[in-house]
Every structure is written in structure tokens, then in C-alpha cells.
Amino acid sequence: MAKTTQMAPEYSINIPEQYFNPSFFPYLHMIYNYEVYWGGRGSGKSRFIAQKLVLHLSTTVGRNLIVMRKQATDCRNSCFAVIYKIIQNFKLQDMWDVRENPDMRMFNKVTRSEIIFTGMDKAENIKSLEFKEGNATDLWYEELTEQMTEEDIITLDNTIRDYETKCRMIFSFNPPLSTFWIIGWMKNRLHCLHPEITQTQVIEVPIDDTIVKMDCLIHHSTYKDNKWNFKIKANGEADYSKPGQYAAKLESLKFDDPYKYRTDCLGLPGTAGQSVFNANKVSDRMKQLEELYRTNPPQQVDFSYESDENGKPLVSTLKPYASNIGETLIYAEPNPKHPYVAALDSAGEGDDFYVLQVFDNVTDEQVAVFHSQKLADDCMLQIYGLITYYNNALIAPEVNFSDYPILKLKEWDYTNIYRRESPKDDYHDTLEPKLGFRMSSGNRQSVIDNCIEWCKTNLDKIYDMETLNEMISFTRQSKKNKGIFMGAEAGAHDDLVIALCIMLKAKEQQSCEEQAEMKTIDGYWTKGELQVALRKNRITEETMQEYLSRQKPRPSERLHTRRSRYAR
Numbered sequence: 001m002a003k004t005t006q007m008a009p010e011y012s013i014n015i016p017e018q019y020f021n022p023s024f025f026p027y028l029h030m031i032y033n034y035e036v037y038w039g040g041r042g043s044g045k046s047r048f049i050a051q052k053l054v055l056h057l058s059t060t061v062g063r064n065l066i067v068m069r070k071q072a073t074d075c076r077n078s079c080f081a082v083i084y085k086i087i088q089n090f091k092l093q094d095m096w097d098v099r100e101n102p103d104m105r106m107f108n109k110v111t112r113s114e115i116i117f118t119g120m121d122k123a124e125n126i127k128s129l130e131f132k133e134g135n136a137t138d139l140w141y142e143e144l145t146e147q148m149t150e151e152d153i154i155t156l157d158n159t160i161r162d163y164e165t166k167c168r169m170i171f172s173f174n175p176p177l178s179t180f181w182i183i184g185w186m187k188n189r190l191h192c193l194h195p196e197i198t199q200t201q202v203i204e205v206p207i208d209d210t211i212v213k214m215d216c217l218i219h220h221s222t223y224k225d226n227k228w229n230f231k232i233k234a235n236g237e238a239d240y241s242k243p244g245q246y247a248a249k250l251e252s253l254k255f256d257d258p259y260k261y262r263t264d265c266l267g268l269p270g271t272a273g274q275s276v277f278n279a280n281k282v283s284d285r286m287k288q289l290e291e292l293y294r295t296n297p298p299q300q301v302d303f304s305y306e307s308d309e310n311g312k313p314l315v316s317t318l319k320p321y322a323s324n325i326g327e328t329l330i331y332a333e334p335n336p337k338h339p340y341v342a343a344l345d346s347a348g349e350g351d352d353f354y355v356l357q358v359f360d361n362v363t364d365e366q367v368a369v370f371h372s373q374k375l376a377d378d379c380m381l382q383i384y385g386l387i388t389y390y391n392n393a394l395i396a397p398e399v400n401f402s403d404y405p406i407l408k409l410k411e412w413d414y415t416n417i418y419r420r421e422s423p424k425d426d427y428h429d430t431l432e433p434k435l436g437f438r439m440s441s442g443n444r445q446s447v448i449d450n451c452i453e454w455c456k457t458n459l460d461k462i463y464d465m466e467t468l469n470e471m472i473s474f475t476r477q478s479k480k481n482k483g484i485f486m487g488a489e490a491g492a493h494d495d496l497v498i499a500l501c502i503m504l505k506a507k508e509q510q511s512c513e514e515q516a517e518m519k520t521i522d523g524y525w526t527k528g529e530l531q532v533a534l535r536k537n538r539i540t541e542e543t544m545q546e547y548l549s550r551q552k553p554r555p556s557e558r559l560h561t562r563r564s565r566y567a568r
Helices: 045-059 072-089 120-126 150-159 181-188 245-256 258-265 279-295 376-389 404-411 444-461 465-472 495-509 527-535 541-550
Strands: 034-039 064-069 096-099 105-108 114-119 138-142 168-173 201-206 213-221 230-232 238-243 299-304 306-308 319-322 328-330 340-345 354-360 366-372 394-397 419-423 431-435 474-479 483-488 561-563
Touching: 034 045, 045 064, 045 072, 045 138, 045 168, 064 072, 072 096, 072 105, 072 114, 072 138, 138 150, 150 168, 150 181, 238 245, 245 258, 258 279, 279 444, 279 465, 299 376, 319 376, 340 376, 340 495, 354 376, 354 495, 366 376, 366 465, 366 495, 376 404, 394 404, 394 495, 444 495, 465 474, 465 495, 527 541
Parallel strands: 034 168, 034 213, 064 114, 064 138, 138 168, 340 394
Antiparallel strands: 096 105, 105 114, 201 213, 230 238, 299 319, 299 328, 306 561, 328 366, 340 354, 354 366, 419 431, 474 483
16 A cells, blocks of 8 residues: 555545556655666556656645656646546545646645646746745656757756755656667766666765765666556456567567567667677676676776886786776686686777776686776776786787887786787788787778677677677668778777777687696796796796796896885
8 A cells, every 4th residue: 555644634545556566666655866767668667657756746745846858748748648647546636736728737735736847948947937835846857868968957957956855856768779878877977787787776876076975766667567568467466477469569579670679678778770799689698697796796906016116017916906996897717727818909089998808718708807098007007917917818909099008018028919910011022920909991890790700609708798788889880981880889989899809819819728737937037927827826836936046136126116006
């Protein structure tokens, strides 16, 4: 039973629980600063929002609501109609004074609460809306994806204010394009785990780094959350084994139109173009990871280090430490006997990222990802820590935009770098090895095609949600100067996908067999390299000491150390 607060004796509101969808009911009496209801078609989200608001404004003094869409006329045909229908279903007509002209307004004669319906086409008017009593405390924006911008939200947020009453903004929408601004807003502003994750979340998060704590509800739903899409039993519960006509029609999209099935049925973000990866299989993999990460999330780390007097990081001191702002995600700890391969896509123009993909070259599984927009020197230190952590992984840096990663690795005496064959000069046909991977118009398509083929049977070896999300928005497009082109849609990124493509090419230069323990050491090894090999169990303490007894220390090794700003 949806019970309410005490009211005047002549009014009694007792709504049976059967009137509500079970997945929404736990949030009926709760008020959050931000409430986001999104998902597939026919999920019942708009109906629930109307139920919740009608009950709150019918039982609580001091609340006033603005309901809006992009166009005021759309608001009349949808929001006004659904709220009025709920008032009738709850048999509360005697409590509400409803008028449609000249303005759409509803006034509760008991609580003195008021509802005003309008549109963003009258945005300037919203700032000056006046209620009979009190301030605007609540706002519901239906169909948020109707060309609204993040700046509009800021304007509306400043309109909803009251010093004594907890205010809230409610947003509802069907799945937008994966590049739509609301996806990033949910992830960054509301700290949603990831918009592709469909888990309902209640989050408490500081806003704008102040001491003020704001809470928010992010609720994802599909047609399966609306029990009226199924046969209703005599006790008011749904028989989910017997879908109705609308549910059956949505399910049929799985075979008739996979893209519409993803958006309308599964309620997931779509793409403007045709994804080159199988969007349904990628979505299935993300759902598997959603279940996994609820109880076993990946490690989020940064690397600390000590440096010598010349500022060179000492490899033996590089260590990961847990950090909630770390930009490295660890999915599997290094196996001391396994060789690893890493691919680096360095930031180019605009808002690109420094990205490092690390894979186990025995199991072909993704084990770690670095993803950052920080300055190049900060990124390279973290990348250096990550590749040494994974047994001095073979690294393939992309060199299209900058040689900086190669220069830093050489400065730090890191030798396990991918080598490509390149013409010696413009006058000879001979080839010579050069460090790093260069993506060109001649090899780009084949490298991407290789990745597409690999992913057909190996999606279960990818563990990074952001990588999978980029795969969704990595589409086949028509470019004026390039013809058919595969890449990220406008507003999206493809750094992780490109790094994955490079990794699959680079792994050909790395061993794919377990490495046996080294009984003897030949050649020249620094003390740092020895310590890493010892930590990875590739050599024993006795093997290291035997090697050191045969070597004379080099002058460059007689260095003093100092703590760096990264040391923890």
C-alpha cells in the first residue's frame, strides 16, 4: 500500500501497491536532488514519474512543480495528459483544480501545491514563473534528448530553488545516441558507473568540489519492467511468461532490426552510423561484465616511483597503489611466466587521450588499460610503470603524431619496443627497422579489419567497459574526401579501439609461450632490470647474486636517489 502523510479528515489517499510497477515502487516515496529515468520504449517510466509527483504534491505542503518538454504543445499532449489521467486513477479529482487555458496549470486545494506545464521554446518565461504560494521546488523534463543542451540544464537548475525544501530535477528519456551529451553528463557529473551499465544506482556525490553533498537516482528500465506489457494475474501480479502483443513486437526486433532491438527493446544508446563491430554481441559482453563488476570491480591504481639524481625513474621502485583517481585499471595481475604486449595510442589533436592497452600474449586476454588526458610526461611515467609491471611488456607506441614516447623509453633504457620495417630513404627500395608503429592510409583499413575479425570470436577476452563502449560508436561512415571510412562518430572517441588494433598487430613480435625460469643470465642487465626479473620470479636470488659477482659496477650506476612528487 502506498501510504501517505496525514491530511484533512475528508481526504484519504490509500493506493494499492498493485497500481505500481515493482522495479519503480522502492523509489516512490524518495526525493533525490537529481532523478534520471531512462531506457527502452514502453517501460512505464513516464507513468511512474506522474504517479510519484501526483502523490507527493497531494500529500506535502510547500512543493511546486514545473513540467516541460521542448515544445509547450508537446507538453500538453503528453505530460499534461498523463498527470491528469493519474489524478483520475487515484480518484483525486476533488483535490485538484485543473485548467488548460490560457495556461496549463493544476492547483491542489488541500496542500496548496501547484503544477505549471510549459516548454523550452519559452525558456525565458521559465525564469519568471510565479506560483500562488512558495517557489519552484521540482522540475520534470520529459524527453530530454529533444535537442536540449547541457547549458539548458544549468539554466533550469538555477530556477529550481528553495531554502527550506529539498529540491529535485527529474529527467526522462528514451535511449539517445551514444555521443549525446547526456551520456557523458551521467557518467561524469552524476558519477554513473557507465551509461552502458543498466544497473539502477543511488549515488551521493560532491558537486563542484564543494562540501555540499547531492544525491541522485539513475534508473534504467525496459519493457520488461512494465508489468502491463504482460498478462495480469487475478492477484494483480504480472505473468512474465505470457508477454502481450507490444512486448512480443519489441522482442521480434532481435531478428528483424538488431539496431532497433538494442535501443527500443534493450534500452541502450544507439549510433548514427552502422557499427563495424557486432553491437548486440558487444552489448551482451557489457551485461556480463556488469554482473561481474558488481561484486568484483577492477583495481584502480596509479604508479609511484623513486628517481635518480638525473630524474630517471628507478625501475625497481615502480609500484602500483590503489587510488580512486587512478587512471589505470588492472583486470588481472601479471603471471611471472607470461609474456605481455602493450599498444600505446598517444594523444593527437583536440581532446584525444593517451591510451595503453595491455594483453597477455599467452591467453590473449586484456589485463590492464591506461586512459588519460594529462600531459605527456605524466602519462609516460604511468605507462612506464605499467609495462615494467607486466614483465617488461613489448610495447608498440604509435608514432603518427609524436616521437616523444619513443624518446622517453630510450632515455629510460627500455628496449622491448615494437619495430616496423620502413624505407631507408626516398632513393632506395631497401627497408630498415624503425621503432614504433605508424598508422597510414596504406595499412589502416587492414589493421582495423584484422581487429574486427579477431573480435568476432574473442569478445570474451575484453574486460574494459570503455573499450567496449568505443566499439559501439566505431562506425562505417561516408567521408567526402575519404570515401567509406571507419572511425569514431562525431563527438565520440576511438583511442581505445585503435590501440586494440595496434596491439593485435604488435603481438606478432612477442612470444606466445610461457617463459621458463632463467638458470643463467647473459649480456648486460641493470640492477633495476634484475630486481624486476626477481620480482617476477624469472630468476632466483642465487642466479642474480651469481651474475652480480661476475660483473663490475659501471660508474653510471653509482647514483644517489631522491623521492619524486609521484612517490607515495
